[in-house]
Amino acid sequence: MVTHSAEPRNDGPLVSFVALRPSAARVRSLQLALSSQQRWELVLVGAEGVETVADTRLVHVPADVGVPFSIAVSRGVAAAGGTFVSVLPENGLPSSDALATIDDWLLRTPDASVVYTDESSVRRDGGIEVVRKQGPAPERLRCQFYFGDLLLFRRDLLEGLGGFSDGIDGAELYDFTLRASRSGAVVLHIPRVLFDAPAVREIGAFAPVSLGAVRRVLETHLAATGGGTVLEVSADGVHETIRPIHGAPLISIVIPTQARLGTPLEPGGAPHSYLLHALRGLVEKTTYENFEVVLVVDSDPDAAVIDEATRLLGDRLVIVDYDLPFNFAAKANRGVLNAVGEYILMLNDDVEIITPGWIESLLSLAQLPGAGMAGCMLYYEDDTVQHGGHHYWMGSPTHIGLQVPRGEAGPEHAFEVEREVIGVTAACSLFPREVYLEVGGMTTLLPGAFNDVDFCLKVAERGYRAYWTPRAELYHFESKTRDARVRAYELETLGRRWRHRLHQPQYWPFPE
Structure with missing residues (x-):
């Protein structure tokens, strides 16, 4: 049975964090990172066998090992009760002030449907690498999924656009972000470090096995936004796409x-x-x-x-x-x-x-x-x-x-x-x-x-x-x-x- 958390408080939206097939250690670290914050729930998809402490903010959703990412996450989203949904990566944690900061910025931009933030990671020498991101930039987005790891979608936007697409394993979030962008959704960049990763990694990087899906996603996006050609997709997250020329004007x-x-x-x-x-x-x-x-x-x-x-x-x-x-x-x-x-x-x-x-x-x-x-x-x-x-x-x-x-x-x-x-x-x-x-x-x-x-x-x-x-x-x-x-x-x-x-x-x- 799916158990929902309580209704969100009046002073901010409830955020549902979806974690796919998390380990027990991953669940504990997420609970610890969120414990001092308010208005959140943690949707655990496919966490069968993982023992968790009793907490009404935890939602368990079954998902077999062989279920594709898009279906497993869609089940998690369907079970979520939040105004916003964030599908978390395999590692990394929201900062201790993430939700309070998001609340504050959403007060300034209440019509935002997509939210992303700056982030940090730990270098090999133990230092901190801070990633400051550009604001919403649709043309850059077709070249690079630069939004990063802490990415929130308004739940009604997810439902209105039909959720995550099937058949593009590993590129579902990129696909949905591009679809949201071309739908006219208001995108909010919060220029604050609100996500901490355990190691430096390329922003928007993809596993080599997902590059075929990335190409299909970009081809669909270009066709829907005036045309263009995908020349190359790359695991480092930088994709060579070009727009067409119309005619030969002087x-x-x-x-x-x-x-x-x-x-x-x-x-x-x-x-x-x-x-x-x-x-x-x-x-x-x-x-x-x-x-x-x-x-x-x-x-x-x-x-x-x-x-x-x-x-x-x-x-x-x-x-x-x-x-x-x-x-x-x-x-x-x-x-x-x-x-x-x-x-x-x-x-x-x-x-x-x-x-x-x-x-x-x-x-x-x-x-x-x-x-x-x-x-x-x-x-x-x-x-x-x-x-x-x-x-x-x-x-x-x-x-x-x-x-x-x-x-x-x-x-x-x-x-x-x-x-x-x-x-x-x-x-x-x-x-x-x-x-x-x-x-x-x-x-x-x-x-x-x-x-x-x-x-x-x-x-x-x-x-x-x-x-x-x-x-x-x-x-x-x-x-x-x-x-x-x-x-x-x-x-x-x-x-x-x-x-x-x-x-x-x-x-x-x-x-x-």
């Missing part, structure tokens, strides 16, 4: 530039042009064909640079004159107004293309419903990261991943997955032209620095989303062709305009 590549020859890169060498170096790479490496290049050029360019640009690009080249004092934002605006492409690719003149399919990777994200922009991975010439997306923290904008060696996975593999960000650098960003015009382009109040930050925040304020991809890589020889100094008034201007938005830990978590 891309206007807008490059503000002085178009002048610079000093030779080597003693005795010929004068060097970063612009021409970028254009040669664009022509020689880029696989996307339907583009034009709009050069916004100062009034005194070197004729040799213009001549070579014309030879490289032919009728793809549009030259726009700019005869005012330096103002990157004004030059960018003029370039966009003279562009005719459906999408604008803002590009600095001091870059080098690495990935031939860089435009395709950016475009596949920029075409997503509600997308405002897409950005890429940029490296300094010493092969360290310059840009993995924008991060706005404590009133100060910066780049994610600054000076991390190229090839590093990043925290929780963040440099290996496509993901939502708060903004991307104008050194290389792709966006719908209509979005740029809707927000009024870049503000000319910021001629040198932070004009792209201001633009990103205007786009976000209108409800558009920004994405970043590691599948588009470029070198950025930053500020080789302009003065890179940040003036105090530029930071002050940005702060006056956006003080309320210059703290966005949900996109790149910092310790609270």
